[in-house]
Amino acid sequence: MEGLARMLAYMLGRRPDEFGLAPAPDGFVGMKELLQALHEEPEWRFVRQAHIREILVSPHREAFETRGNRIRVHDRSWYVDSCLPAADLPAILFSPVRRKAHHSAMEKGLRATGDRPLVLTTDRDTALRIGRRKDPRPVILEVRTVDMERHGVTFQGLGELILSEFIPPELIMGPPVSVEQKERRAAQDAPPRPKAPPRSAAMAGTFLLDERRDPDPARRVRGKKARGWKEASRKIRKRKQ
Missing domain, CATH: 3.20.170.30 (ADP-ribosylation fold)
Structure with a gap:
């Protein structure tokens, strides 16, 4: 653990740029990104997050700080040149x-x-x-x-x-x-396609009647049906009586 602690202190506190790391302004680096950078070094490919957790409970723990899934070292000597011409x-x-x-x-x-x-x-x-x-x-x-x-x-x-x-x-x-x-x-920039109307809940093997397709329009007339000639003649006879 001694060697790994020194390596982490160097990566996070001295030369993060040497490993392609750009810490946040407060010095924190994501644990996943730190492990990826470590694994690019042949002698440190065995390191897992559990090894770093061991350091955080070892005598070296005072040198580091974690916040969520990020880690930083307290002693940092790197700096950001604010404006490059x-x-x-x-x-x-x-x-x-x-x-x-x-x-x-x-x-x-x-x-x-x-x-x-x-x-x-x-x-x-x-x-x-x-x-x-x-x-x-x-x-x-x-x-x-x-x-x-x-x-x-x-x-x-x-x-x-x-x-x-x-x-x-x-x-x-x-x-x-x-x-x-x-x-x-x-495809990502295209407007969303309109949703299809809900499918009918009719059971398989059945069909629904559509009155608009009825070949006999007289059957679509609502209300009481028109009286036939027999009813009309009966009414006339009743009046004569």
Whole structure:
């Protein structure tokens, strides 16, 4: 446990960027994401959440804090560079997205969610490593930094990682969206189909009569039927008497 405790302290407190981790501003990282990053290191693939729980009840517990399903280390030396000028950035950055989000990213851009910023990298391999945590075959998009100021885009630095809140589609380049993805997106955006009327509760083998289809319209006349000539003649005879 001693070695694992030191490894966690390094990942969470010294160089989270080295492992493709971007902690929240308060230093917390999701337990699942932390384990995924650990498993990318061959010597730590055996680690499970139970091992981390053991550390949290060991003499090393004072160094860490958990909140829900997130964890952080108290002693942190990393910091976020609040604003990186375009001159300090490479012309192209890389951002991984899930395949099902590919079409939306190309059409609407990339946007941070909650307290988690967008994570971009300066090399494709790191982007691929981060992307595989959510999709075994992620799509790697390229982000042009040359025109970022004109589009009001700002970047922050966390070691080797680049963070942002929003990337407009004008700055994004990537592989073409497949026909299957376009069709899936069109189906999602299509208005809901009207519900079919409820089926009749008639039992199988029966049919319902529809008076509108009756070939004899006289039978549809409501009220008392018209009297025949016999009734009319009887009435005349009664009057004569």
